[in-house]
Amino acid sequence: MPNNIIENSNVNTEPVNTAQTETNAVFPVIQEEAVIDKRVVETGKVTITKKISEHEEIVDVPLFQEKVEVERVPINQVVQERPLSRQDGETMIIPVVQEQVFYQKRLVLIEELHVRKQVVETHQPQKITLVKEEVEIKRSAENENSVDKAY
16 A cells, blocks of 8 residues: 555646636526516596586675765855865865855855765675586496505
């Protein structure tokens, strides 16, 4: 056996270049690919019903109107010239003159008109017709596993 050891010690222990000693082999590499396709599937139906109804309703809306009150105030005063209209707070004063014949002609202020405006609120209930639309949506699912989603 010692002879074997000596013989084996002559063996070259350096790494061998494997590129020179190996033969080229071809290995197929396989890869799977997924093919994805989609299609429209009817999962149910929707029925929409629209109902229009009319009903009468009484509405009471305040209405405003202006009324003019005229008060005649006798003056019977002689004036030299025609007085101008004037404002006294909410009252407009409009002089009314008249020429009178005397032995001499003179201008006499016979009265003034005092005019005031008032805002009066009245209510006149009116019967009106209002239109109302109601929509009903019914879903019927053909596929029991389908999920109804609101969009």
